[in-house]
Amino acid sequence: MGYRDLTKTEQEHVRAYLNYLHARLGSWRRVERAVPLAHGTRIAITAHRVRITTTIAFRVAKTLDVSLYDLLAGTAKPPNVCPHCGNEIPAKTAPMRTPLAASKPRRYWQR
Numbered sequence: 001m002g003y004r005d006l007t008k009t010e011q012e013h014v015r016a017y018l019n020y021l022h023a024r025l026g027s028w029r030r031v032e033r034a035v036p037l038a039h040g041t042r043i044a045i046t047a048h049r050v051r052i053t054t055t056i057a058f059r060v061a062k063t064l065d066v067s068l069y070d071l072l073a074g075t076a077k078p079p080n081v082c083p084h085c086g087n088e089i090p091a092k093t094a095p096m097r098t099p100l101a102a103s104k105p106r107r108y109w110q111r
Contacts, residue, residue, distance in 0.1 A: 005051070006051070006052055006053070006054060006057060006072065009074075010052075010057070010072040011051065011052040013071065013072055013073070013074040014052045014056065014057045014060055014071065014072070015045065015046065015048075015052070016074070016077070017060050017064060017071060017076070017077065018031065018035075018042075018045065018046065018060060019046075020064075020077055020081060021034065021035070021060070021063065021064070023081075023087045023088075028042060028046075034063050035056075035059045035060060035063050036059065037056070037059070041056075057071060057072060061076075064076060
Protein backbone atom coordinates (compact mmCIF):
# COMPACT_ATOMS: atom_id res chain seq x y z
CA MET A 1 0.00 0.00 0.00
CA GLY A 2 1.47 3.33 -1.06
CA TYR A 3 1.48 6.46 1.04
CA ARG A 4 -1.51 7.86 -0.87
CA ASP A 5 -3.76 4.82 -0.59
CA LEU A 6 -6.76 4.76 1.70
CA THR A 7 -7.70 1.84 3.90
CA LYS A 8 -10.90 -0.10 3.24
CA THR A 9 -12.69 1.56 6.17
CA GLU A 10 -11.68 5.03 4.95
CA GLN A 11 -12.96 4.15 1.48
CA GLU A 12 -16.26 2.99 2.98
CA HIS A 13 -16.54 6.29 4.85
CA VAL A 14 -16.05 8.23 1.59
CA ARG A 15 -18.68 6.06 -0.12
CA ALA A 16 -21.07 6.70 2.77
CA TYR A 17 -20.53 10.45 2.41
CA LEU A 18 -21.20 10.19 -1.32
CA ASN A 19 -24.51 8.51 -0.44
CA TYR A 20 -25.14 11.30 2.05
CA LEU A 21 -24.55 13.87 -0.70
CA HIS A 22 -26.91 11.93 -2.96
CA ALA A 23 -29.62 12.10 -0.31
CA ARG A 24 -29.00 15.83 0.28
CA LEU A 25 -28.76 16.90 -3.38
CA GLY A 26 -31.42 14.56 -4.78
CA SER A 27 -29.64 13.00 -7.77
CA TRP A 28 -26.32 11.48 -8.72
CA ARG A 29 -25.95 14.01 -11.52
CA ARG A 30 -25.91 16.85 -8.98
CA VAL A 31 -23.36 14.95 -6.88
CA GLU A 32 -21.14 14.50 -9.94
CA ARG A 33 -21.29 18.22 -10.65
CA ALA A 34 -20.71 19.27 -7.04
CA VAL A 35 -17.73 17.01 -6.30
CA PRO A 36 -16.71 17.05 -9.49
CA LEU A 37 -16.56 13.46 -10.74
CA ALA A 38 -16.90 11.88 -14.15
CA HIS A 39 -20.05 9.82 -14.56
CA GLY A 40 -18.14 6.58 -15.18
CA THR A 41 -15.89 7.17 -12.19
CA ARG A 42 -18.86 7.72 -9.90
CA ILE A 43 -20.54 4.55 -11.12
CA ALA A 44 -17.34 2.55 -10.59
CA ILE A 45 -16.93 4.00 -7.08
CA THR A 46 -20.48 3.25 -5.95
CA ALA A 47 -20.30 -0.25 -7.47
CA HIS A 48 -17.06 -0.94 -5.49
CA ARG A 49 -15.12 -1.65 -8.70
CA VAL A 50 -12.32 0.85 -8.10
CA ARG A 51 -10.35 2.14 -5.14
CA ILE A 52 -11.08 5.63 -3.89
CA THR A 53 -8.09 7.92 -4.09
CA THR A 54 -7.17 10.73 -1.74
CA THR A 55 -8.03 13.22 -4.50
CA ILE A 56 -11.64 12.04 -4.58
CA ALA A 57 -11.78 12.00 -0.77
CA PHE A 58 -10.45 15.57 -0.72
CA ARG A 59 -13.08 16.70 -3.24
CA VAL A 60 -15.88 15.14 -1.19
CA ALA A 61 -14.55 16.78 1.99
CA LYS A 62 -14.34 20.15 0.25
CA THR A 63 -17.90 19.79 -1.06
CA LEU A 64 -19.21 18.96 2.42
CA ASP A 65 -17.04 21.72 3.97
CA VAL A 66 -15.50 19.35 6.54
CA SER A 67 -11.91 18.43 7.25
CA LEU A 68 -10.36 15.52 5.39
CA TYR A 69 -9.49 13.85 8.68
CA ASP A 70 -13.11 13.96 9.88
CA LEU A 71 -14.28 12.58 6.55
CA LEU A 72 -11.84 9.66 6.64
CA ALA A 73 -12.63 8.95 10.30
CA GLY A 74 -16.36 8.98 9.60
CA THR A 75 -17.20 11.64 12.17
CA ALA A 76 -18.29 14.46 9.84
CA LYS A 77 -21.91 13.33 9.35
CA PRO A 78 -24.73 14.28 11.67
CA PRO A 79 -25.52 11.42 14.08
CA ASN A 80 -29.06 10.84 12.77
CA VAL A 81 -28.03 9.79 9.25
CA CYS A 82 -28.16 6.23 7.89
CA PRO A 83 -24.61 5.07 7.06
CA HIS A 84 -25.76 3.13 3.98
CA CYS A 85 -28.25 5.32 2.13
CA GLY A 86 -27.48 8.75 3.62
CA ASN A 87 -31.08 9.58 4.48
CA GLU A 88 -31.98 11.19 7.77
CA ILE A 89 -33.41 8.93 10.42
CA PRO A 90 -36.28 10.81 12.08
CA ALA A 91 -35.93 11.35 15.78
CA LYS A 92 -38.46 9.54 17.89
CA THR A 93 -41.00 12.00 19.12
CA ALA A 94 -43.86 11.57 21.51
CA PRO A 95 -47.23 11.28 19.80
CA MET A 96 -49.17 14.51 19.85
CA ARG A 97 -52.45 14.48 21.70
CA THR A 98 -55.28 15.88 19.68
CA PRO A 99 -58.60 17.11 20.93
CA LEU A 100 -61.54 14.80 20.37
CA ALA A 101 -63.08 17.06 17.74
CA ALA A 102 -59.88 17.08 15.68
CA SER A 103 -59.61 13.29 15.68
CA LYS A 104 -62.81 12.82 13.64
CA PRO A 105 -62.22 12.14 9.96
CA ARG A 106 -62.94 15.09 7.72
CA ARG A 107 -65.16 14.83 4.68
CA TYR A 108 -63.88 15.85 1.28
CA TRP A 109 -66.02 19.04 1.25
CA GLN A 110 -64.61 20.09 4.65
CA ARG A 111 -61.00 20.33 3.50
